[in-house]
Amino acid sequence: MLLLKNADIYGPAPVGRADILAAGGRIVALEPGIRIPDSYVETFDAAGLIAVPGFIDGHVHITGGGGEGGYATRTPELVLSDAIRGGVTTIVGCLGTDGVTRSLAALLAKARGLDAEGISTFMYTGYYAVPVRTLTGSIEQDLLLIDKIVGVGEVALSDHRSTQPTFDEFARLAAEARRGGILSGKAGVVNVHMGDGRRGLSLLRRILDETEIPPTQLLPTHVNRNPTLFQEAIAYAKTGGQVDLTTSTVPAFLEEGEVACGRGLCAMLDAGVDASLITFTSDGQGSIPDFDEQGRLRGLQVGRVTSLFAAVRDAVLQARVPLATALQVVTANPARILKLRGKGELAAGADADIVLLEPETLEINGVIARGRWLMKTREVVAKGTFE
């Protein structure tokens, strides 16, 4: 058992000063003045710190991604401490462009490995291509038979690397994800990789206009990658569509017009988008090509899970988005959209996934996952098996 005393709690909505009692990996009480004899519980004085739900990163290439510049550019796997440093206690793993040398079997094994090391993991079936390659033969079966699979993705649209699926192919895929989701009690969300192509979100809008599939079934990602797509995403979200902004970036991309997530969140809220429809994900371990002014490939960088909360911090400290609203996009919103029960909130009955933040700077001071310390007083205290 672990008792956090006197934290300033955002659950993510502001709760005020209270104590959190965790037992068996869950929060069993959240109220002021909890008293338990020290012989039964580890008591930690969190006075002066802000306690928030552990962050959910819904799009991470945990087995590595990339390879788009040849074999030598395949990016490495995520290690546990990458997640810990970013305050990420729940990850949804996915494949990307490469569904040949990266497999769903490896993704499932990696997800299970991270789970055994101490964080919570889920995954998407499929990769960029349509028809999608699955683990058991169909999206529907994968959702029904594999506990960790919560949806399908990242399916690529409006991108030179996509399989150029037709509307009918994409609609059939979304329908199958919906049916599998309903039958398994999961989200069955289609995570859609959006490229820079002119068609933008048109296939998603047609799903909403021409089929019975609701907007909750679709989650387009990378919508901040250029100003045109970003404006289209604002219009899409204003009609009820869910949208995901990618936090991993490099200065060159921002100079070319990519919308930084902190500023992007602020702009979406100013435009009247319902905050509950917006999520951030890191695209962690994906490759980020870095080009010089002449457009020559200077090198490749790797997306970082730590960019997720860095973007939330930017939203609060630079774009002046209220802390509770900014936290929502990496806690309550992804938990609801992906139906991750017990995740994304601090409340009695929820999983004891907690991040402690320093006031003013919002630096991460502590990370607890399922009741266990992973970072304590700024020191990473848990390691992956081979770290």
Ligand SMILES: [Fe+2]
């Ligand atoms: Fe992507």
